[in-house]
Amino acid sequence: MSRSRRFKLRIFRVVVLLLMGAFFLMPVGAMLEFSTRGNEVTSPRTLDAWLRIAQTPGLVKGIVTSLQLAVITSLGMLALLLPTMVWVRLRLPRISRIVEFICLLPLTVPAIALVVGLKPLYVWVNINVTPSVLALAFAYLILVLPYSYRSLDAGLAAIDLKTLSEAARSLGAGWGTVMLRIVIPNMPSAILNASLLSVALVLGEYTVANLLNFQNLQVEVAYVGLTDANTSTAVAVGALLLAFILLMVLTLVGGRLQQQHYIPGQRA
Amino acid sequence: MSAAGNPAVTTAARPDSGGRQRSLSWLGAMPFFVYVGIFLLLPTAIVAIGSFTASGGGVTLSNFAGIDKPFMVKAFTNSLVVSSISAAAGAILGAVLAYAVVTGNPNGLLRRIIMSASGVLAQFGGVALAFAFIATIGSVGFVYVFLKDHGLDIYANSVWFYEPPGITLIYLYFQIPLMVLVFLPALDGIRPQWREATESLGGSTWHYWRYVAGPLLAPAFLGCTLLLFANAFSAYATLSALLTNGGSYVPLQIQALLTGETEQSQPGLAQALALAMVFIVVVVMSLYALLQRRTSRWLH
Amino acid sequence: MNWGSRIRGLAVGVTSLLLVAACGSSGGGGTASCSESTAKTATSATACGGMDALVAAAKAEGQLNVIALPPDWANYGAVISAFQSKYGITVNSANPNGSSQDEVNAFDGTSNAPDVVDVGQSVALANTAKFTPYQVATWGDIPAGAKESTGLWFNDYGGYMGIGYNPAKVPGGVINSIQDLLGSGFKSEVALAGDPTKSNQGLNGVIMAAVANGGSLDDISAGVNFFKQLKQKGNYVPVVGTDSTVKLGQTPVLFEWDYLSTSHGKSVSGWKIYVPSNAIIGGYYSQAINKAAPHPAAARLWEEYLYSDAGQNLWLKGGARPVRMAVMTTAGTIDAAAAAALPAVKGTPQVPSGDQTTKASQYVIANWSAAVS
Numbered sequence: 058m059s060r061s062r063r064f065k066l067r068i069f070r071v072v073v074l075l076l077m078g079a080f081f082l083m084p085v086g087a088m089l090e091f092s093t094r095g096n097e098v099t100s101p102r103t104l105d106a107w108l109r110i111a112q113t114p115g116l117v118k119g120i121v122t123s124l125q126l127a128v129i130t131s132l133g134m135l136a137l138l139l140p141t142m143v144w145v146r147l148r149l150p151r152i153s154r155i156v157e158f159i160c161l162l163p164l165t166v167p168a169i170a171l172v173v174g175l176k177p178l179y180v181w182v183n184i185n186v187t188p189s190v191l192a193l194a195f196a197y198l199i200l201v202l203p204y205s206y207r208s209l210d211a212g213l214a215a216i217d218l219k220t221l222s223e224a225a226r227s228l229g230a231g232w233g234t235v236m237l238r239i240v241i242p243n244m245p246s247a248i249l250n251a252s253l254l255s256v257a258l259v260l261g262e263y264t265v266a267n268l269l270n271f272q273n274l275q276v277e278v279a280y281v282g283l284t285d286a287n288t289s290t291a292v293a294v295g296a297l298l299l300a301f302i303l304l305m306v307l308t309l310v311g312g313r314l315q316q317q318h319y320i321p322g323q324r325a
Numbered sequence: 326m327s328a329a330g331n332p333a334v335t336t337a338a339r340p341d342s343g344g345r346q347r348s349l350s351w352l353g354a355m356p357f358f359v360y361v362g363i364f365l366l367l368p369t370a371i372v373a374i375g376s377f378t379a380s381g382g383g384v385t386l387s388n389f390a391g392i393d394k395p396f397m398v399k400a401f402t403n404s405l406v407v408s409s410i411s412a413a414a415g416a417i418l419g420a421v422l423a424y425a426v427v428t429g430n431p432n433g434l435l436r437r438i439i440m441s442a443s444g445v446l447a448q449f450g451g452v453a454l455a456f457a458f459i460a461t462i463g464s465v466g467f468v469y470v471f472l473k474d475h476g477l478d479i480y481a482n483s484v485w486f487y488e489p490p491g492i493t494l495i496y497l498y499f500q501i502p503l504m505v506l507v508f509l510p511a512l513d514g515i516r517p518q519w520r521e522a523t524e525s526l527g528g529s530t531w532h533y534w535r536y537v538a539g540p541l542l543a544p545a546f547l548g549c550t551l552l553l554f555a556n557a558f559s560a561y562a563t564l565s566a567l568l569t570n571g572g573s574y575v576p577l578q579i580q581a582l583l584t585g586e587t588e589q590s591q592p593g594l595a596q597a598l599a600l601a602m603v604f605i606v607v608v609v610m611s612l613y614a615l616l617q618r619r620t621s622r623w624l625h
Numbered sequence: 626m627n628w629g630s631r632i633r634g635l636a637v638g639v640t641s642l643l644l645v646a647a648c649g650s651s652g653g654g655g656t657a658s659c660s661e662s663t664a665k666t667a668t669s670a671t672a673c674g675g676m677d678a679l680v681a682a683a684k685a686e687g688q689l690n691v692i693a694l695p696p697d698w699a700n701y702g703a704v705i706s707a708f709q710s711k712y713g714i715t716v717n718s719a720n721p722n723g724s725s726q727d728e729v730n731a732f733d734g735t736s737n738a739p740d741v742v743d744v745g746q747s748v749a750l751a752n753t754a755k756f757t758p759y760q761v762a763t764w765g766d767i768p769a770g771a772k773e774s775t776g777l778w779f780n781d782y783g784g785y786m787g788i789g790y791n792p793a794k795v796p797g798g799v800i801n802s803i804q805d806l807l808g809s810g811f812k813s814e815v816a817l818a819g820d821p822t823k824s825n826q827g828l829n830g831v832i833m834a835a836v837a838n839g840g841s842l843d844d845i846s847a848g849v850n851f852f853k854q855l856k857q858k859g860n861y862v863p864v865v866g867t868d869s870t871v872k873l874g875q876t877p878v879l880f881e882w883d884y885l886s887t888s889h890g891k892s893v894s895g896w897k898i899y900v901p902s903n904a905i906i907g908g909y910y911s912q913a914i915n916k917a918a919p920h921p922a923a924a925r926l927w928e929e930y931l932y933s934d935a936g937q938n939l940w941l942k943g944g945a946r947p948v949r950m951a952v953m954t955t956a957g958t959i960d961a962a963a964a965a966a967l968p969a970v971k972g973t974p975q976v977p978s979g980d981q982t983t984k985a986s987q988y989v990i991a992n993w994s995a996a997v998s
Binding site (some may be wrong): 062066067069070073074077081083084085089090091117124136138140141144145148150152156159162163164165166167168169170171172173174175177178195196198199205220256259261263264267268271275278279282283286289290293296297300301304305308309 | 339349350351353354356357358360361363364365368369370372375390403406418421422424429432435436438440441442444445446448449450451452453454456458460461466467469498501502530542555558559562565566569576579580582584595596598599600602603606607
């Protein structure tokens with residue numbers, strides 16, 4: 058690369074990154090600023106709004122509910138999707154297209170449209186299965202399908218599933234052992250990625266919960282926002298920063314775990 | 326060891342599609358299909374069938390008649406316009422940002438930070454985003470106040486914050502990160518050798534982009550733009566959190582029908598609107614899928 | 626020794642049996658005691674064994690679910706904490722800024738459903754099938770027109786619809802007529818405090834606008850038209866006005882109940898309220914008990930508390946006019962200082978009847994989206 062081109066590229070990168078950085082960091086900064094405002098215009102900065110999070114029972118309940126939903130959805134997604142994808146790869150390769158299509162289908166049905174059809178279904182679920190808010194996990198599992206599928210698919214593609222599973226089976230392993238001791242340990246970053254994407258989606262989900270009359274974190278943040286904007290903003294920016302830290306950790310850990318595997322951008 | 330006697334070969338040679346074995350294999354995929362059938366296909370069917378069902382039973386197209394009222398047309402227009410502009414602007418700005426990232430160190434901290442931030446912000450929406458923007462450029466937001474103190478009143482002619490221009494600006498906040506997330510892999514697929522080849526043949530930067538990288542990236546770029554469009558069109562949380570007293574957008578009209586008394590007077594309209602939304606998004610996503618296939622030929 | 630211990634054991638057993646039998650019958654005393662099944666259908670405190678039995682049953686339930694009661698609304702924050710500390714019952718307050726329609730939407734048959742609701746007239750009238758009748762101890766003090774005869778709903782407090790505003794954001798610092806709002810100095814400032822298709826406060830805002838613009842309680846098309854003009858001029862802001870939006874400055878001009886303007890005066894200094902002299906629209910809210918209330922005894926005790934002198938005076942402190950105000954003033958049990966602090970009303974108030982509110986609600990539902998979209 059020539060000297061002048063490298064220089065022009067550097068200027069370009071600096072300008073773009075600075076402008077974009079400003080555009081994205083300003084609202085986050087505004088949220089932090091707003092959540093630490095005092096009561097009057099002249100009051101000093103205070104962490105009152107943050108402390109009030111623990112004192113607002115609705116918010117605490119919302120946080121707990123969403124965390125529970127996140128765990129249930131991630132585990133449910135892994136339990137449903139991973140064995141199915143392994144099975145399809147090994148035994149039913151011809152329907153892998155169908156499975157892929159179905160897993161990407163939720164991207165084409167907007168949540169707001171899906172919830173119109175979920176409403177009568179959930180009336181039934183309310184009466185016959187459970188009235189608890191955790192029933193939302195049924196719907197969330199569908200919403201996370203596209204992202205989890207892509208993640209797990211990439212992970213499965215990177216390991217030689219057929220050989221590994223046949224070797225294990227020929228040595229006498231049952232399917233349970235194959236899943237738990239062969240497949241899962243060989244794709245830790247894909248599983249972690251899929252789980253974290255599911256967690257991020259569940260923590261940020263508002264549409265389905267709101268229109269099915271359930272109270273999860275985002276719905277509670279919206280309620281609290283109508284009476285106490287400072288606390289609501291504190292929760293929102295807190296959740297944002299937490300999710301960011303989690304994903305940063307994932308990229309560092311995942312990078313290390315991925316050293317034996319395919320790294321995007323490099324040709325083998 | 327003869328090949329014929331090798332159990333691995335014998336196993337491999339046995340045809341996989343044999344009556345009993347095949348039906349047992351199907352059982353393994355059953356739980357997935359049953360689950361998806363109940364919680365994805367059934368609700369979609371409810372929407373589809375419900376939009377063609379009249380209030381007394383029987384097939385009808387009258388539910389769709391509610392769509393040609395002027396305010397409903399306006400709702401569709403607003404949704405389509407905001408989605409298109411935020412998709413186009415988000416695609417261009419996101420592509421520029423992605424290029425700035427990709428030309429750096431692939432394992433560097435900057436790339437990690439931007440990818441993590443994009444992953445988080447692409448899902449950002451709802452109350453948090455609404456508050457963030459009210460705190461920034463709302464009537465008491467610090468950017469507005471700062472500009473006003475320095476002589477520039479951005480709301481001098483009209484407060485466009487709650488109008489489509491304001492909504493489009495807010496949408497950029499998650500459209501740009503989404504573009505970075507989905508377009509970066511395509512940019513990653515560009516080989517440095519292509520640039521070197523262009524230069525060795527005497528081409529300039531302009532030639533490179535116009536004749537080499539541009540046409541190769543075009544399908545991916547268009548596909549990602551369509552994805553951004555579908556994303557904006559389906560967005561509900563931000564609209565609901567910002568325009569709390571209703572607004573002229575399709576998701577908010579559906580919300581009004583689902584939570585108000587209006588449902589009684591117009592049953593089936595919510596399903597009709599939902600089906601219309603699904604139809605639009607399906608068309609867009611099919612085009613996206615076609616473009617993805619063209620992309621994968623060169624860039625994967 | 627064996628025999629001794631066995632006889633002792635027998636004696637203890639017989640004694641305890643006698644004690645249990647005695648305790649079991651002591652609650653009889655002629656009227657039914659307040660067991661869970663009785664509480665579900667009791668139409669008054671006496672039918673549930675008297676106030677003490679009701680209190681005991683409510684305490685045993687331990688919880689009460691309420692909905693859409695913001696703390697700064699008619700002093701509900703103080704009402705809830707006074708009730709909690711008096712009876713030791715935890716009050717779970719959901720969706721503080723929900724509309725009346727949201728409240729009945731939450732009747733989902735689960736243990737999270739609200740026990741009691743505080744809704745506007747039209748929603749109360751439209752949903753009587755979901756309520757269970759109950760008559761509080763002070764039932765006779767409530768005027769006949771302010772309650773459903775068997776006790777399915779009964780008015781609790783009311784006020785007058787006005788236009789609250791921040792003088793700093795209003796040209797000239799004062800509003801003299803509703804037509805002022807159509808001026809160019811009000812860009813993106815005017816809001817309703819609720820969606821008129823769902824919220825009683827929103828609906829009454831439209832009714833007031835109708836009457837102030839030449840319409841009447843029977844024909845509110847002028848009100849819907851007024852908001853259509855506001856939208857066309859860019860003066861209407863599509864945001865529900867709440868404590869939060871007032872503080873953030875999103876809704877400097879707000880159609881709201883006069884008793885809410887006091888709390889907004891705390892967030893924004895100098896907050897004033899304007900009530901058009903030709904359109905003094907009074908509106909009452911109504912209490913009702915969920916037929917499938919998860920905590921029926923606590924629900925009934927809550928109603929008793931609200932209609933006691935203590936409860937009514939707490940509402941009065943919040944600037945609202947409690948329904949028993951006339952009777953309490955005569956009896957001298959009213960909080961005189963709070964009564965004197967109520968905003969004066971010059972002119973004849975008009976209170977829409979049940980029929981008029983229902984008709985207005987139907988008109989708004991059919992025409993609102995088209996007007997402000």
